[in-house]
Amino acid sequence: MTTQLDCIRLDKWLWAARFYKTRSLAAAAITGGKVHVNNQRSKAGKEIRVGAIITLSKDNLRWEITVTALSSQRRAAKDAALLYSESPESITKRQAQRAIEREQRELVPFSLRCYKPNKKERRLIHQFKQK
Numbered sequence: 001m002t003t004q005l006d007c008i009r010l011d012k013w014l015w016a017a018r019f020y021k022t023r024s025l026a027a028a029a030i031t032g033g034k035v036h037v038n039n040q041r042s043k044a045g046k047e048i049r050v051g052a053i054i055t056l057s058k059d060n061l062r063w064e065i066t067v068t069a070l071s072s073q074r075r076a077a078k079d080a081a082l083l084y085s086e087s088p089e090s091i092t093k094r095q096a097q098r099a100i101e102r103e104q105r106e107l108v109p110f111s112l113r114c115y116k117p118n119k120k121e122r123r124l125i126h127q128f129k130q131k
Helices: 010-014 024-030 076-081 088-107 119-130
Strands: 035-037 053-058 061-067 084-086
Touching: 010 024, 010 035, 010 076, 024 035, 061 088, 076 084, 084 088
Parallel strands: none
Antiparallel strands: 035 053, 053 061, 061 084
């Protein structure tokens, strides 16, 4: 038995659309000002309807999406992608940002990106800090 939803909580929709792994992460992003509905800051309990424009900032990337369907259940990723449509400008901006980040990552040598000092170097660091 399926029922047609008229509106749904914002945090629940973001979770169902697979932007966040849990509703609590979605609610934290909303209260942190990372999610705007119709260009206005909102609360996690805000009821959204089909046609609402959501601006979402996550991992230094920005989405501008329009709600096309409502779902209160989390489904497969291909089904979740049907819940929204993204503007072409948003797609191009996000792809450009990813390309810039990729280029910047290539400029820094791998050994410097994820470097953890060994035991001898940690001792030297501790000695330096004590002086």
